[in-house]
Amino acid sequence: MNLVYLGTILLGGVAALDATPVGQTMLSQPLATATILGLLWNDLPTALEVGIVLQILAVSTQPIGARTPEDYATGGVVGAALALALVTRQPFLLIREASALVGVIAGLVVAILGAALTRWLRRRNESLGRWCESELREGREQALGAAHRAGIVLAFALGVSYTALCLALGLWGLTGAVQMESLRLAKAWNLAHPLWLGLGLARMLHAFVQRRLLRGALFGAALVCAWIVLIVEAP
């Protein structure tokens, strides 16, 4: 169990790196991290339940220009891991739905608060930039490599620490609530789940359609055709 927690926290660091400093390959997206966690914790359905909702909401978060986006990398890891940890403690159906709700809400809170941490890291990097330029003016080229190593280590350490802290706080503060109020939380999940999916789908649709009638018509036609096919093909 300790190894599973260790793997989860390290994944938080890797996701923090992939989100901006290294690669930007979408490995840090909630669907990817939730799937990895689902395999790690041996409970893919619960992980996907949370990962799908957070992914559909994360799609509309754009890291454009100097904007600091919400930290869905850490939010995705903490949300899915929290749900998985809560379900492991009491594996009943109601607990699973209650845990999924708590996971998504925790993931959203972590993502929103994480933007402030990202801003802090970026301000911290300003002094690294000034130091590096002055070293280069002195003829020390190796400063560029050192600055990059420092930037990567700092981002990884911050990702690991933030994930560990949020996960620990979440488990400490929410385990009792999920066990005592699982029925109400499961009801809340049934209410919030479709609303979140609809909200995310709308943002995705808006990104693609862009007021083009043809694309809007394609969406409608695909919806109706897929609906008919799914109903007809049902056993």
Next chain:
Amino acid sequence: MSLSASVLRRMAVRASLLQATWNYERQQGLGWAWSLMPALDRVLPDRADRAARLAEHTAYFNTQPTLASVALGVVAGLEEQRAQGGPVDADQVARVKGVLGSALAALGDRLFWFTLRPFAACVGLLLAVRGSWVGALAMWLVYNLVHLGMRWRGVGWGYRSGPAVLAEGLRPALERLIERIATLGSLLVGVLMALLLVPHGEPREITFQILLIAGLMLGLLTATRARPTPSQWALGLGVMAVVSAWLR
């Protein structure tokens, strides 16, 4: 043209760290200098000249990180011409860098953030809603086929075409790609919505369908507003659901 393929490859690999030291003052400036270093190592053998040039390149720079590879190739070519005594001065390099940064950002933001990323997510979600781990892999592959492909090949495109790289067919090709992905994406969102409403051939209960459409309407109505952000809306909806479950 003396920069070898291995130098261009090393630049492309280093471009993965373009944002490792991202900050509000210089944005991608440090990462830019780090990525350009293999080319400057080759064209400026004098250590002091090279360090001074690298220091200049740590100044402010920002663009869409994937397409930055194209600008890197262009600037590597200009630095090479400058080192060989060609009609290129440092101001001209800085001007081209700035102009390309803005032009590539405008194109890259639309391609990667507004179109390809939602499209890849949509492909992944289509598989994941059926409970498969393959969804995450599909999302990663669809995105990186374009993202890593352009990151690795972009340096060569920029180096060979020079400052006119966008005018020489790259812009129309990327515009066409955006159009096609967006059209296909509209179709996939329709299929995804149908899969959410009829998950295993059995339609979901009417409450679920009504709530999903309510969420869709709310999302469309608020899509053009910057505040509250979609995450804040989602959090608000989550809190509202918890409160209403308590009050019922």
